[in-house]
Amino acid sequence: MSAETIRDKNASYYTLQSLMSALISVPVNNYWFIISLAICDIVMTIISLIHLVPATAFHDAYVEFYSLRNILMIFFYDLFWYTGVVQLGLMAGNRFVSIVYPMEYKNMFSRKRSLYLILFGYLLGFLVSLPTLFPCCHTLWNSDYYITVYQPMDTWYKYVDMSVNSISLFMMIMSYTVIIYKVRESGRALAKYQLTIRTRQQRALVSGASLSYQVNGCTRVSSVRPPRIQVSKKEMRLFIQFFVVSLVFLVTWTTWQWLPHMSGSKWAYFVMTSLFFINNSVNPTVYLLFNTQLRRELHYLLCRHHAISSIQSQQRRSLSTKSAAGRSANIKVKVKGKVGQNSKNSVRNTMQVLIV
Numbered sequence: 001m002s003a004e005t006i007r008d009k010n011a012s013y014y015t016l017q018s019l020m021s022a023l024i025s026v027p028v029n030n031y032w033f034i035i036s037l038a039i040c041d042i043v044m045t046i047i048s049l050i051h052l053v054p055a056t057a058f059h060d061a062y063v064e065f066y067s068l069r070n071i072l073m074i075f076f077y078d079l080f081w082y083t084g085v086v087q088l089g090l091m092a093g094n095r096f097v098s099i100v101y102p103m104e105y106k107n108m109f110s111r112k113r114s115l116y117l118i119l120f121g122y123l124l125g126f127l128v129s130l131p132t133l134f135p136c137c138h139t140l141w142n143s144d145y146y147i148t149v150y151q152p153m154d155t156w157y158k159y160v161d162m163s164v165n166s167i168s169l170f171m172m173i174m175s176y177t178v179i180i181y182k183v184r185e186s187g188r189a190l191a192k193y194q195l196t197i198r199t200r201q202q203r204a205l206v207s208g209a210s211l212s213y214q215v216n217g218c219t220r221v222s223s224v225r226p227p228r229i230q231v232s233k234k235e236m237r238l239f240i241q242f243f244v245v246s247l248v249f250l251v252t253w254t255t256w257q258w259l260p261h262m263s264g265s266k267w268a269y270f271v272m273t274s275l276f277f278i279n280n281s282v283n284p285t286v287y288l289l290f291n292t293q294l295r296r297e298l299h300y301l302l303c304r305h306h307a308i309s310s311i312q313s314q315q316r317r318s319l320s321t322k323s324a325a326g327r328s329a330n331i332k333v334k335v336k337g338k339v340g341q342n343s344k345n346s347v348r349n350t351m352q353v354l355i356v
Contacts, residue, residue, distance in 0.1 A: 032114045033091045036121070037245075040084035041280045047077045048277065055143045065140055066151075074139050074148060075132045082164055083125030088249055089168035090117050091242045092175035099179050099239060128164050131157050147269040165253050172246045179239060244286050252279045 051073040054062045063070050094114075098105045109117075131137040137157035142149050150158055252275040 032111075032118060033087055033094060036118045037084055037087055037091070040080040040087070043080045044077055044084075044276075045280050047073055048280075052141060052273075055141055056146060059143045063141075063143075065142065070140050071133065071138055074141055075129055077148075078129035078132055078139060079125050081125075082128045083121050085165055085168045085249070086121040086124050087118065088242075088246055089171040090121060092172040092246060095239050095242050096175040096179060100182050128160060131160070145266045145269045146273045147266075148273075169250060169253065172250070176239075176243055176246065183236070183239075241286050245282055248279050248282045252276060 051063070051069075055070075094109055097108050101108075132139050136152075137155050138151040139148050139157075140151050141147075255272050255275055
Protein backbone atom coordinates (compact mmCIF):
# COMPACT_ATOMS: atom_id res chain seq x y z
CA MET A 1 0.00 0.00 0.00
CA SER A 2 1.47 3.35 -1.06
CA ALA A 3 2.01 6.36 1.19
CA GLU A 4 -0.61 8.31 -0.75
CA THR A 5 -3.18 5.58 -0.10
CA ILE A 6 -2.36 5.57 3.61
CA ARG A 7 -2.76 9.34 3.77
CA ASP A 8 -6.11 9.16 2.01
CA LYS A 9 -7.24 6.38 4.35
CA ASN A 10 -6.25 8.36 7.47
CA ALA A 11 -8.00 11.43 6.10
CA SER A 12 -11.11 9.38 5.43
CA TYR A 13 -11.11 7.94 8.96
CA TYR A 14 -10.76 11.45 10.41
CA THR A 15 -13.58 12.68 8.18
CA LEU A 16 -15.89 9.82 9.17
CA GLN A 17 -15.20 10.24 12.89
CA SER A 18 -15.71 14.00 12.77
CA LEU A 19 -18.86 13.73 10.70
CA MET A 20 -20.43 11.15 13.01
CA SER A 21 -19.62 13.35 16.03
CA ALA A 22 -21.11 16.38 14.32
CA LEU A 23 -24.22 14.50 13.24
CA ILE A 24 -24.87 13.04 16.70
CA SER A 25 -24.23 16.34 18.49
CA VAL A 26 -26.39 18.62 16.35
CA PRO A 27 -29.83 19.18 17.90
CA VAL A 28 -32.59 17.53 15.89
CA ASN A 29 -34.83 20.61 15.79
CA ASN A 30 -32.14 22.93 14.45
CA TYR A 31 -29.69 23.11 11.57
CA TRP A 32 -31.49 20.71 9.25
CA PHE A 33 -29.23 21.60 6.34
CA ILE A 34 -26.12 20.92 8.42
CA ILE A 35 -27.46 17.49 9.38
CA SER A 36 -28.32 16.64 5.77
CA LEU A 37 -24.96 17.80 4.47
CA ALA A 38 -23.23 15.77 7.18
CA ILE A 39 -25.14 12.67 6.03
CA CYS A 40 -23.98 13.24 2.44
CA ASP A 41 -20.37 13.59 3.58
CA ILE A 42 -20.62 10.47 5.76
CA VAL A 43 -21.84 8.35 2.84
CA MET A 44 -19.17 9.69 0.48
CA THR A 45 -16.49 9.05 3.10
CA ILE A 46 -17.69 5.46 3.62
CA ILE A 47 -17.61 4.86 -0.14
CA SER A 48 -14.09 6.25 -0.25
CA LEU A 49 -13.01 3.90 2.54
CA ILE A 50 -14.56 0.73 1.16
CA HIS A 51 -14.02 1.35 -2.56
CA LEU A 52 -11.70 4.16 -3.65
CA VAL A 53 -8.88 3.57 -1.17
CA PRO A 54 -8.68 -0.25 -1.65
CA ALA A 55 -9.00 0.15 -5.43
CA THR A 56 -6.13 2.62 -5.42
CA ALA A 57 -4.01 0.31 -3.28
CA PHE A 58 -4.67 -2.99 -5.09
CA HIS A 59 -5.84 -1.82 -8.57
CA ASP A 60 -7.42 -4.60 -10.69
CA ALA A 61 -6.85 -7.16 -7.95
CA TYR A 62 -9.59 -5.42 -5.97
CA VAL A 63 -11.95 -4.12 -8.67
CA GLU A 64 -11.86 -4.02 -12.45
CA PHE A 65 -12.41 -0.80 -14.36
CA TYR A 66 -15.65 -1.85 -16.14
CA SER A 67 -17.02 -3.97 -13.30
CA LEU A 68 -20.57 -3.53 -12.02
CA ARG A 69 -19.28 -2.76 -8.53
CA ASN A 70 -17.24 0.16 -9.84
CA ILE A 71 -20.30 1.51 -11.67
CA LEU A 72 -22.62 1.18 -8.65
CA MET A 73 -20.17 2.63 -6.13
CA ILE A 74 -19.51 5.73 -8.20
CA PHE A 75 -23.25 6.06 -8.84
CA PHE A 76 -23.94 6.24 -5.10
CA TYR A 77 -21.00 8.61 -4.63
CA ASP A 78 -22.39 10.88 -7.36
CA LEU A 79 -25.89 10.68 -5.86
CA PHE A 80 -24.76 12.11 -2.53
CA TRP A 81 -22.29 14.47 -4.19
CA TYR A 82 -25.03 16.14 -6.27
CA THR A 83 -27.36 16.14 -3.28
CA GLY A 84 -24.71 17.97 -1.28
CA VAL A 85 -24.14 20.41 -4.14
CA VAL A 86 -27.85 21.23 -4.33
CA GLN A 87 -28.04 21.69 -0.57
CA LEU A 88 -25.05 24.03 -0.58
CA GLY A 89 -27.04 26.24 -2.94
CA LEU A 90 -30.10 25.95 -0.69
CA MET A 91 -28.01 26.87 2.36
CA ALA A 92 -26.76 29.96 0.54
CA GLY A 93 -30.39 30.92 -0.06
CA ASN A 94 -31.17 30.16 3.58
CA ARG A 95 -28.46 32.53 4.79
CA PHE A 96 -29.51 35.16 2.24
CA VAL A 97 -33.09 35.25 3.52
CA SER A 98 -31.99 35.06 7.17
CA ILE A 99 -29.70 38.11 6.93
CA VAL A 100 -31.25 40.24 4.17
CA TYR A 101 -34.94 39.50 4.87
CA PRO A 102 -35.01 38.33 8.52
CA MET A 103 -38.75 39.01 8.96
CA GLU A 104 -39.58 36.50 6.21
CA TYR A 105 -37.18 33.80 7.38
CA LYS A 106 -39.48 31.82 9.68
CA ASN A 107 -42.19 31.74 7.04
CA MET A 108 -39.96 30.75 4.10
CA PHE A 109 -37.75 28.30 6.01
CA SER A 110 -40.11 26.77 8.50
CA ARG A 111 -39.39 23.28 9.76
CA LYS A 112 -41.81 21.69 7.30
CA ARG A 113 -40.57 23.64 4.28
CA SER A 114 -36.95 23.01 5.18
CA LEU A 115 -37.61 19.27 5.23
CA TYR A 116 -39.34 19.50 1.85
CA LEU A 117 -36.37 21.39 0.40
CA ILE A 118 -33.96 18.78 1.73
CA LEU A 119 -36.04 15.96 0.25
CA PHE A 120 -36.11 17.87 -3.04
CA GLY A 121 -32.30 17.98 -2.92
CA TYR A 122 -32.11 14.19 -2.53
CA LEU A 123 -34.61 13.66 -5.36
CA LEU A 124 -32.69 15.98 -7.67
CA GLY A 125 -29.39 14.33 -6.74
CA PHE A 126 -30.85 10.93 -7.60
CA LEU A 127 -32.20 12.13 -10.97
CA VAL A 128 -28.91 13.79 -11.92
CA SER A 129 -26.81 10.73 -11.02
CA LEU A 130 -29.21 8.19 -12.56
CA PRO A 131 -27.73 8.39 -16.12
CA THR A 132 -24.38 7.09 -14.80
CA LEU A 133 -25.95 3.62 -14.61
CA PHE A 134 -26.30 3.50 -18.40
CA PRO A 135 -23.47 2.75 -20.88
CA CYS A 136 -23.67 6.21 -22.44
CA CYS A 137 -22.83 8.07 -19.23
CA HIS A 138 -20.66 5.93 -16.94
CA THR A 139 -18.37 7.64 -14.45
CA LEU A 140 -15.73 5.15 -13.29
CA TRP A 141 -12.84 5.17 -10.84
CA ASN A 142 -9.46 4.91 -12.58
CA SER A 143 -7.09 3.59 -9.93
CA ASP A 144 -4.00 4.14 -12.12
CA TYR A 145 -4.54 7.91 -12.22
CA TYR A 146 -6.35 8.42 -8.88
CA ILE A 147 -9.35 10.00 -10.60
CA THR A 148 -12.95 9.42 -11.67
CA VAL A 149 -13.35 9.61 -15.46
CA TYR A 150 -16.24 9.78 -17.91
CA GLN A 151 -16.75 6.68 -20.03
CA PRO A 152 -17.04 7.42 -22.91
CA MET A 153 -14.95 10.57 -22.65
CA ASP A 154 -17.17 12.61 -25.01
CA THR A 155 -20.43 11.81 -23.23
CA TRP A 156 -23.18 14.42 -23.06
CA TYR A 157 -23.47 13.75 -19.33
CA LYS A 158 -20.49 15.99 -18.55
CA TYR A 159 -22.61 19.00 -19.55
CA VAL A 160 -25.27 17.94 -17.04
CA ASP A 161 -22.57 17.66 -14.40
CA MET A 162 -21.25 21.10 -15.27
CA SER A 163 -24.73 22.66 -15.32
CA VAL A 164 -25.78 21.41 -11.87
CA ASN A 165 -22.52 22.46 -10.23
CA SER A 166 -22.49 25.82 -12.03
CA ILE A 167 -26.07 26.72 -11.04
CA SER A 168 -25.36 25.90 -7.40
CA LEU A 169 -22.12 27.90 -7.50
CA PHE A 170 -23.94 30.85 -9.08
CA MET A 171 -26.49 30.80 -6.26
CA MET A 172 -23.70 30.72 -3.67
CA ILE A 173 -21.73 33.55 -5.27
CA MET A 174 -24.76 35.83 -5.69
CA SER A 175 -26.14 35.12 -2.20
CA TYR A 176 -22.86 35.59 -0.37
CA THR A 177 -21.99 38.70 -2.39
CA VAL A 178 -25.25 40.37 -1.37
CA ILE A 179 -24.83 39.17 2.23
CA ILE A 180 -21.31 40.60 2.48
CA TYR A 181 -22.55 43.91 1.06
CA LYS A 182 -25.46 44.04 3.54
CA VAL A 183 -23.20 43.15 6.46
CA ARG A 184 -20.79 45.95 5.50
CA GLU A 185 -23.67 48.42 5.19
CA SER A 186 -25.01 47.30 8.56
CA GLY A 187 -21.58 47.78 10.15
CA ARG A 188 -21.23 51.26 8.68
CA ALA A 189 -24.74 52.26 9.78
CA LEU A 190 -24.08 51.00 13.31
CA ALA A 191 -20.75 52.85 13.48
CA LYS A 192 -22.45 56.05 12.27
CA TYR A 193 -25.19 55.62 14.85
CA GLN A 194 -22.69 55.16 17.69
CA LEU A 195 -20.67 58.18 16.50
CA THR A 196 -23.81 60.34 16.46
CA ILE A 197 -24.72 59.30 20.00
CA ARG A 198 -21.20 60.02 21.30
CA THR A 199 -21.12 63.41 19.54
CA ARG A 200 -24.44 64.46 21.07
CA GLN A 201 -23.35 63.38 24.53
CA GLN A 202 -20.05 65.26 24.24
CA ARG A 203 -21.79 68.43 23.05
CA ALA A 204 -24.26 68.19 25.92
CA LEU A 205 -21.41 67.83 28.43
CA VAL A 206 -19.48 70.79 26.99
CA SER A 207 -22.47 73.15 26.77
CA GLY A 208 -24.09 71.93 29.96
CA ALA A 209 -27.33 71.38 28.08
CA SER A 210 -29.67 68.51 28.77
CA LEU A 211 -30.59 65.83 26.27
CA SER A 212 -34.17 65.83 27.59
CA TYR A 213 -36.98 68.29 26.85
CA GLN A 214 -40.57 68.91 27.95
CA VAL A 215 -43.56 68.09 25.74
CA ASN A 216 -47.06 68.62 27.20
CA GLY A 217 -45.70 68.23 30.70
CA CYS A 218 -43.86 65.02 29.89
CA THR A 219 -40.08 64.68 29.86
CA ARG A 220 -38.69 63.21 26.66
CA VAL A 221 -35.11 62.28 25.85
CA SER A 222 -33.66 63.23 22.48
CA SER A 223 -32.55 60.06 20.73
CA VAL A 224 -31.44 58.74 17.38
CA ARG A 225 -33.17 55.76 15.83
CA PRO A 226 -30.79 52.77 15.55
CA PRO A 227 -30.14 51.23 12.12
CA ARG A 228 -32.78 48.80 10.93
CA ILE A 229 -30.50 46.04 9.63
CA GLN A 230 -28.47 44.54 12.45
CA VAL A 231 -26.99 41.07 12.04
CA SER A 232 -26.82 38.98 15.21
CA LYS A 233 -23.66 37.14 16.20
CA LYS A 234 -25.39 33.79 15.75
CA GLU A 235 -26.38 34.63 12.17
CA MET A 236 -22.86 35.83 11.42
CA ARG A 237 -21.35 32.59 12.75
CA LEU A 238 -23.69 30.53 10.59
CA PHE A 239 -22.91 32.73 7.59
CA ILE A 240 -19.15 32.24 8.09
CA GLN A 241 -19.60 28.47 8.43
CA PHE A 242 -21.55 28.11 5.19
CA PHE A 243 -19.33 30.60 3.37
CA VAL A 244 -16.15 28.66 4.21
CA VAL A 245 -17.75 25.33 3.25
CA SER A 246 -18.94 26.80 -0.06
CA LEU A 247 -15.53 28.33 -0.74
CA VAL A 248 -13.80 24.97 -0.30
CA PHE A 249 -16.37 23.40 -2.62
CA LEU A 250 -15.66 26.11 -5.20
CA VAL A 251 -11.92 25.36 -5.11
CA THR A 252 -12.56 21.60 -5.35
CA TRP A 253 -14.95 21.80 -8.27
CA THR A 254 -12.86 24.37 -10.17
CA THR A 255 -9.82 22.12 -9.82
CA TRP A 256 -11.87 19.16 -11.05
CA GLN A 257 -12.97 21.07 -14.16
CA TRP A 258 -9.70 22.76 -15.19
CA LEU A 259 -6.74 20.79 -13.86
CA PRO A 260 -7.12 17.87 -16.34
CA HIS A 261 -6.82 20.38 -19.21
CA MET A 262 -3.65 21.87 -17.70
CA SER A 263 -1.73 18.70 -16.80
CA GLY A 264 -1.89 14.99 -17.62
CA SER A 265 0.23 13.90 -14.65
CA LYS A 266 -1.31 11.38 -12.28
CA TRP A 267 0.10 13.42 -9.37
CA ALA A 268 -1.98 16.38 -10.50
CA TYR A 269 -4.98 14.05 -10.48
CA PHE A 270 -3.97 12.84 -7.01
CA VAL A 271 -4.05 16.44 -5.77
CA MET A 272 -7.46 16.88 -7.36
CA THR A 273 -8.83 13.73 -5.70
CA SER A 274 -7.31 14.72 -2.35
CA LEU A 275 -9.29 17.95 -2.52
CA PHE A 276 -12.47 15.86 -2.48
CA PHE A 277 -11.33 14.23 0.78
CA ILE A 278 -10.55 17.70 2.15
CA ASN A 279 -13.96 18.93 1.01
CA ASN A 280 -15.65 16.12 2.97
CA SER A 281 -13.49 16.90 6.02
CA VAL A 282 -14.05 20.66 6.03
CA ASN A 283 -17.73 20.57 7.00
CA PRO A 284 -17.40 18.97 10.47
CA THR A 285 -14.19 20.90 11.17
CA VAL A 286 -15.84 24.24 10.41
CA TYR A 287 -18.94 23.37 12.43
CA LEU A 288 -16.84 22.39 15.45
CA LEU A 289 -14.70 25.54 15.22
CA PHE A 290 -17.53 28.06 14.85
CA ASN A 291 -20.41 26.42 16.72
CA THR A 292 -20.15 26.77 20.50
CA GLN A 293 -23.34 24.80 21.13
CA LEU A 294 -22.08 21.94 18.97
CA ARG A 295 -18.77 21.82 20.87
CA ARG A 296 -20.63 21.84 24.19
CA GLU A 297 -22.90 18.97 23.19
CA LEU A 298 -20.00 17.03 21.69
CA HIS A 299 -18.07 17.46 24.95
CA TYR A 300 -21.11 16.21 26.87
CA LEU A 301 -21.44 13.27 24.46
CA LEU A 302 -17.81 12.23 24.90
CA CYS A 303 -17.64 12.91 28.65
CA ARG A 304 -21.20 11.95 29.55
CA HIS A 305 -20.24 9.08 31.86
CA HIS A 306 -17.84 11.26 33.84
CA ALA A 307 -20.39 14.08 34.02
CA ILE A 308 -23.16 11.74 35.21
CA SER A 309 -20.92 10.13 37.85
CA SER A 310 -19.81 13.54 39.16
CA ILE A 311 -23.43 14.74 39.35
CA GLN A 312 -24.46 11.56 41.17
CA SER A 313 -21.61 11.93 43.68
CA GLN A 314 -22.63 15.55 44.30
CA GLN A 315 -26.22 14.42 44.87
CA ARG A 316 -25.05 11.73 47.31
CA ARG A 317 -22.99 14.29 49.24
CA SER A 318 -25.90 16.71 49.40
CA LEU A 319 -28.27 13.94 50.53
CA SER A 320 -25.84 12.77 53.22
CA THR A 321 -25.42 16.35 54.42
CA LYS A 322 -29.19 16.84 54.58
CA SER A 323 -29.70 13.54 56.43
CA ALA A 324 -26.98 14.43 58.94
CA ALA A 325 -28.57 17.83 59.49
CA GLY A 326 -31.97 16.16 59.93
CA ARG A 327 -30.62 13.71 62.53
CA SER A 328 -29.00 16.51 64.52
CA ALA A 329 -32.25 18.47 64.43
CA ASN A 330 -34.19 15.42 65.71
CA ILE A 331 -31.69 14.94 68.53
CA LYS A 332 -32.12 18.57 69.58
CA VAL A 333 -35.89 18.22 69.56
CA LYS A 334 -35.71 15.05 71.68
CA VAL A 335 -33.35 16.70 74.18
CA LYS A 336 -35.64 19.70 74.45
CA GLY A 337 -38.59 17.36 74.95
CA LYS A 338 -36.83 15.53 77.78
CA VAL A 339 -35.81 18.79 79.45
CA GLY A 340 -39.37 20.06 79.23
CA GLN A 341 -40.76 16.83 80.63
CA ASN A 342 -38.27 16.90 83.53
CA SER A 343 -39.15 20.49 84.32
CA LYS A 344 -42.86 19.62 84.31
CA ASN A 345 -42.25 16.67 86.64
CA SER A 346 -40.22 18.81 89.06
CA VAL A 347 -42.94 21.45 89.19
CA ARG A 348 -45.57 18.77 89.78
CA ASN A 349 -43.50 17.28 92.65
CA THR A 350 -43.01 20.71 94.22
CA MET A 351 -46.72 21.40 94.12
CA GLN A 352 -47.42 18.05 95.80
CA VAL A 353 -44.95 18.86 98.60
CA LEU A 354 -46.53 22.25 99.20
CA ILE A 355 -49.99 20.73 99.35
CA VAL A 356 -48.88 18.11 101.86
